[in-house]
Amino acid sequence: MANTRIEPGVPITLQELYPSSQFYKEAVSLRVTGMLTGYSVETAIGVIEDAGKSLKINTQNLRDVSFRVGSIYQFIGELHIEQPNNEAFLQARTGRNVDGIDMNLYRKTVELLRQFLKEEGNSNMVE
Amino acid sequence: MDRSLQNTHAKLVARDIQRLTQSPTESNSFSLLGGACVSRVETVGTIVSRDLTPKFLKFGVDDGTGCVTCVLWLNQLTSSYFSRCHPDTILLLASAARKQAAEIRIGAVARVRGRVGSYRGVMQITATVVVVERDPNAEILHWLECLRLGQSCYRIQS
Numbered sequence: 157m158a159n160t161r162i163e164p165g166v167p168i169t170l171q172e173l174y175p176s177s178q179f180y181k182e183a184v185s186l187r188v189t190g191m192l193t194g195y196s197v198e199t200a201i202g203v204i205e206d207a208g209k210s211l212k213i214n215t216q217n218l219r220d221v222s223f224r225v226g227s228i229y230q231f232i233g234e235l236h237i238e239q240p241n242n243e244a245f246l247q248a249r250t251g252r253n254v255d256g257i258d259m260n261l262y263r264k265t266v267e268l269l270r271q272f273l274k275e276e277g278n279s280n281m282v283e
Numbered sequence: 284m285d286r287s288l289q290n291t292h293a294k295l296v297a298r299d300i301q302r303l304t305q306s307p308t309e310s311n312s313f314s315l316l317g318g319a320c321v322s323r324v325e326t327v328g329t330i331v332s333r334d335l336t337p338k339f340l341k342f343g344v345d346d347g348t349g350c351v352t353c354v355l356w357l358n359q360l361t362s363s364y365f366s367r368c369h370p371d372t373i374l375l376l377a378s379a380a381r382k383q384a385a386e387i388r389i390g391a392v393a394r395v396r397g398r399v400g401s402y403r404g405v406m407q408i409t410a411t412v413v414v415v416e417r418d419p420n421a422e423i424l425h426w427l428e429c430l431r432l433g434q435s436c437y438r439i440q441s
Contacts, residue, residue, distance in 0.1 A: 162331055167347040187347055221390065232329055232345060250329055250390040254419035265423045272430045273298060273348060
């Protein structure tokens with residue numbers, strides 16, 4: 157059986173996704189979380205938002221996920237940068253509803269996790 | 284070598300599971316950076332791959348620090364390994380494995396417990412229990428437990 161290696165989706169906050177960020181790269185695997193503010197059934201493209209920042213999510217590869225505007229979702233996938241606008245969107249591999257998640261705890265824990273991994277190096281979360 | 288964690292499921296992030304190294308003295312035991320020696324682990328993450336064969340279900344768990352391959356055996360009714368067990372026990376084990384396999388779907392968050400081992404140079408978990416988590420904070424709480432135990436317990440050298 158083929159042993160294909162899947163890159164882990166590095167957990168980030170949407171605030172960390174700006175053009176000069178280390179995460180703002182073509183095909184980088186990310187895990188993003190935010191409230192769904194819009195969704196088009198025709199294009200399967202949704203928009204999530206967290207603390208004033210938003211990101212387009214292409215959900216065409218997802219099955220068995222129902223989308224409801226106003227709910228919080230977490231996606232794992234690859235980032236793609238559209239030219240010429242240099243606009244990013246996530247091609248989602250997985251998605252799930254995480255209504256009830258404590259976003260403050262999530263942000264703090266991601267920071268702690270990065271520190272923990274950084275202490276011993278070799279983590280793609282902390283380049 | 285510290286063997287105090289041999290019979291417990293060590294809560295580890297995927298990055299640490301991938302960094303386990305074979306113990307030079309104990310077979311089926313692995314040490315984390317020369318510290319604690321473990322043979323069983325527990326991890327929580329999103330299922331990102333699923334490959335079903337007649338004998339086993341192989342699935343990938345992504346916890347944000349890495350992806351770990353897990354194997355859930357489904358051959359309890361045909362494998363000679365289980366022939367020493369009582370037939371009722373075998374039926375129960377087979378039923379439980381098939382029930383768990385049905386719940387393992389891409390995108391779900393699962394808590395996996397099992398024996399850790401190396402297959403073709405890559406660490407993987409032979410799952411004994413797989414529970415799909417409904418609590419959206421389960422993964423966060425698992426990360427925090429891994430950090431606490433990693434700093435206070437697993438990395439202390441004997």
